[in-house]
Amino acid sequence: MKKRRLFAALTAAALAVSMTACTSSSDSGTASGSSGGEKKDISEIVVGLSIGNTTEERWNREIEMFQDYADEKGFELNTQIANNDANKQISQCENLINQGVDVLIVQSLDAEAAGPIVDAAHDAGIKVIAYDRFIMNSDLDYYVTFDSYKVGETEAKFVVEAAPKGNYIWLKGAPEDNNAHLVAEGQKDVLQPYIDSGDITIVTEQWCKGWDPNEALKHTENGLTVANNDVQGVIASNDGTAGAAVEALAAQGLAGTVPICGQDADLAACQRIVEGTQTGTVYKPLAPLNQAACELAVAIATGEDPKSSVDSSLGTWQTLNNNTKDVDSFTVDVEAVNKDNIYEIICVRDQFHTVEEVYANVPKDQWPTEADAAAE
Ligand code: GAL
Numbered sequence: 251m252k253k254r255r256l257f258a259a260l261t262a263a264a265l266a267v268s269m270t271a272c273t274s275s276s277d278s279g280t281a282s283g284s285s286g287g288e289k290k291d292i293s294e295i296v297v298g299l300s301i302g303n304t305t306e307e308r309w310n311r312e313i314e315m316f317q318d319y320a321d322e323k324g325f326e327l328n329t330q331i332a333n334n335d336a337n338k339q340i341s342q343c344e345n346l347i348n349q350g351v352d353v354l355i356v357q358s359l360d361a362e363a364a365g366p367i368v369d370a371a372h373d374a375g376i377k378v379i380a381y382d383r384f385i386m387n388s389d390l391d392y393y394v395t396f397d398s399y400k401v402g403e404t405e406a407k408f409v410v411e412a413a414p415k416g417n418y419i420w421l422k423g424a425p426e427d428n429n430a431h432l433v434a435e436g437q438k439d440v441l442q443p444y445i446d447s448g449d450i451t452i453v454t455e456q457w458c459k460g461w462d463p464n465e466a467l468k469h470t471e472n473g474l475t476v477a478n479n480d481v482q483g484v485i486a487s488n489d490g491t492a493g494a495a496v497e498a499l500a501a502q503g504l505a506g507t508v509p510i511c512g513q514d515a516d517l518a519a520c521q522r523i524v525e526g527t528q529t530g531t532v533y534k535p536l537a538p539l540n541q542a543a544c545e546l547a548v549a550i551a552t553g554e555d556p557k558s559s560v561d562s563s564l565g566t567w568q569t570l571n572n573n574t575k576d577v578d579s580f581t582v583d584v585e586a587v588n589k590d591n592i593y594e595i596i597c598v599r600d601q602f603h604t605v606e607e608v609y610a611n612v613p614k615d616q617w618p619t620e621a622d623a624a625a626e
Contacts, residue, residue: 288553290352295551296326298351298376300343300367302359302383303334306461306490307516308536309357312381315540316355323548334460336360336426343367347374352551355543357381361428364388377550381543384428386572392556393570393579394543398429401532402436402487404586405511408530409483410444412509416482419473420455421466421495423487430457433487433513441485453477458491466491470498484510489519489531496527515587515596520608523592530588535600538564539582546580593618 297320304310313329320327328346332339336359346354347370354371356378358364365388368378377391384393409418420437423430444450454473458465466486474481479502486492492512499505505527512519513532522528542564549559557567560580569576587595597605598620609617 290552292548292552293324295352295548296328296350297547297551298343298346298349298354299327299329300339300346300354300356300358301329301331302336302339302357303460304331305334306488306514308514308534312357312536312540315536316544319540319544323544325548325551332359334359336363339364340367344370347371347376350374351376353377353379353547355379355381355547356385358383358385358427360426361386362426379543379546379550380577382429382539384570384572384577386428387574388572389574390572390577391550392546393572393577394539394546394582395429395570395579396534396539396582396584398432399436401429401513401534401584402433402438403440404436404532404584405433405487405513405530406437406440406485408511408586408588409485409509410440410450412529413483414444415449417451417453417477417480418483418485419470419477419481419495420452421469421484421486421491422455422457423491424459424461425457426459427461430461430487437485437487450483453481458487461488461490463490463494466494467498470495471501474498474502474504479504481508484508486510486512488512489514489516489528492528492531493518493522496522500527513584515602517603517607520587520592520596520603521611523587523589524609524612526589530586533585533587533595533600533602535582535585535602537600542580542582 299316301309301313317327328351330342330346332342339359354376356364356367361384364385368385368388368390371378372389380390380393382395422434441450453476454469456469484495486495489512492510495510496505499508509529511530512528515531515533519528519531542560545560546556549556565580565582567580570579596602597608605617
């Protein structure tokens, strides 16, 4: 039996109160709108959002984007954050399902462990969208993501172009996150010819559980010790772990001399790029990813055609296999960002961070201007 808490019609103020409030609103009280193709008004729907963690900067921004979209369109969003605990994520999703959300969006912590969430949702007639991270071995309905293989390729290219020979430290992402495996594949395909020719030697190759910077710090320190500090490149899989690796390099007086990559365009990483201690980052534009997920969720919940409801200028539909089925997946493109284009892409074009933020630690007379960007 699905339970639904009925509240009086929400006021705009109530909508803005808290993204974590466990409320739902409906004046129909009928079964979930995600099943049986029944039509619902957008003001009646409840979207469940399960976020695995907020450790990385991006997830906080995305939670805000989801809430802004819901506020603007006038539907209820029920956001739950699992604080890096995969079991907690499962029980939070069970709660959302029991409350009768019309559709469930999940940014999973553990690609395998999240499978039962899909089963439980389906038992209740609720469709599931995997957000950013795939849910493996399940009858998942939709997936909205970036091209993680391309992320890995782009990352490794930053480093091999700057240091085509030498000893490398290779920091992979979270083994429990399917994205980390795709990223590692992309990195490997770029590195392999250099490894085969003997130009590049991997002195250490390690996963960083939970994308934890502490793991990256430890592995980088070990790699530096093994190689006697004779390291020419670091492949880091995201900006958080890159930051920790730069810390380890700095402790040996090597920050800024060893090329290193990351992904996400976290503010700290953008600052390192303009300061010269990180070579580049893979920028993942969060706005189109988020919009695509929102449009898809609303279409499912209101009974519209899901795929045609997503603005096709935001990305591309394809199918991706999760070891159980080919899942309809919407993929948003990524971009290489380095010292040369960071101002133009991050500060001016997308206003992902402001120039004041990115160049905070650079003397003001060295800041780029709009005229520099136009000249590029
Ligand atoms: C991945 C995601 C990356 C990065 C990483 C750390 O799943 O693709 O963008 O944020 O998680 O959380």
